[in-house]
Amino acid sequence: MTSLFSKFDGTASALGALVQAGGRNPFAVVIEKPISSTVGVIEGRETLLFGTNNYLGLSQSERAIKAAQDAVGKYGVGTTGSRIANGTQSLHRQLEQRIAAYFGRRDAMVFSTGYQANLGMISTLVGKDDYLILDADSHASIYDGSRLSPAQVIRFRHNDAEDLHKRLKRLDGTPGAKLIVVEGIYSMTGNVAPIAEMAAVKRETGAYLLVDEAHSFGVMGEKGLGVAEEAGVEADVDFVVGTFSKSLGTVGGYCVSDHPELEMVRLNCRPYMFTASLPPEVIAATMAALEDMQEHPELRTHLMANAAHLHAGFHRIGLNASRQVSPVIAVTLESLEQAIPMWNRLLDLGVYVNLSLPPATPDHRPLLRCSVMATHTPAQIDQAIEIFRQAGLEAGAIAEPAAL
């Protein structure tokens, strides 16, 4: 009889090889205790955190912690229901109104995770005769949304507005609405979308535009609204999707829009309707973190200064790091034989980053993915660069000793 689990044989042997090569399971790292937003205890040692997406350090916000504690006392620990049944409390609507107001949009929908926000919006907005036009390097939540939708799905080359234009032109004369989906900052590589060019294509072709600002919210633009704000094309964006689990340090997802039909999306969106809503303490903490972010624009300037610091350091020591400066900085390695020992050595020496392996990476090459925080100190960044230099030399990722 066929084993139900034989399909995992490939994963099992790949994982076995990873553990054999490096001594650890890179997907089973446990952060035993956070000491601060930038330091956690891993394997009993204080470790610098450079892979948590906690861009503004707000997971440890005192105001958010206090708000969560108060909300638990007042409302209890959970809603035990879906948003369209018993799972909407006054806090949920308050958060939606605040997020919408912060974006200057008509309304917002709050989802239980960022993944579900993409899954829900993408699968619900497009119908059978419609077209979804996706960036080829889209996040899994976007691809999964496309699989849940009955629409026809077309990929265009990553960050290539000309290719997007060409593929939309091919659809000239076909019935059905077209929805373009792009991300602000791509989570694996830190690449920033050329959103002004994408918006121009959208205007010319009459398509709709959804931008996932998960990694750019709190990071780019004067108010921290993301790449569309930074590029001055917010008016061209029909739907902004995002998450609370990066810059705001909690969990949950949202979509903001000026289209009044968002109200109807609520009643057609399965990943919104058929799951329990966020617990009150998370909602309260998220609103508090949003206040922190609004009141402290210097967090963003620190973040970008820190990103530039780490980015310059990586290039100075000769690592093949992202070209653009953004809080996501990926070091591309040539092979698993390089990546596995280097990632393990970094952790031995006290730096945690994400190990990203193909096929979750573009170009079939492994990445050491770093995310920078506003709360990293210059000394912590220098220490991380020095540890990368040491581990990089040992792994052969840096050709020859480079002077710091």
Next chain:
Amino acid sequence: MSETVESVSALIIQKLLANPKVPRDIDGNCKIMEDLAFDSLAVMNFVMEVEDTLDVSVPLDKLADIRTINDLATCIVDLKNKG
């Protein structure tokens, strides 16, 4: 434009052979993922190249039904005839 399944299949094979990792003895009946050891991402990226050469877009939902080189060729010819 008068592509046939045979001509599109030949073009796909020619493109595949440009990749040195692809076995030399492939034909239209080869299964793209199993026989050529392509993962889903590699298939999508390869189809993108074929799309550009033939000026056609193959929706991802159609890819789910495609196993062999000839399946892909048939799908592309159908799409071209429809357009």
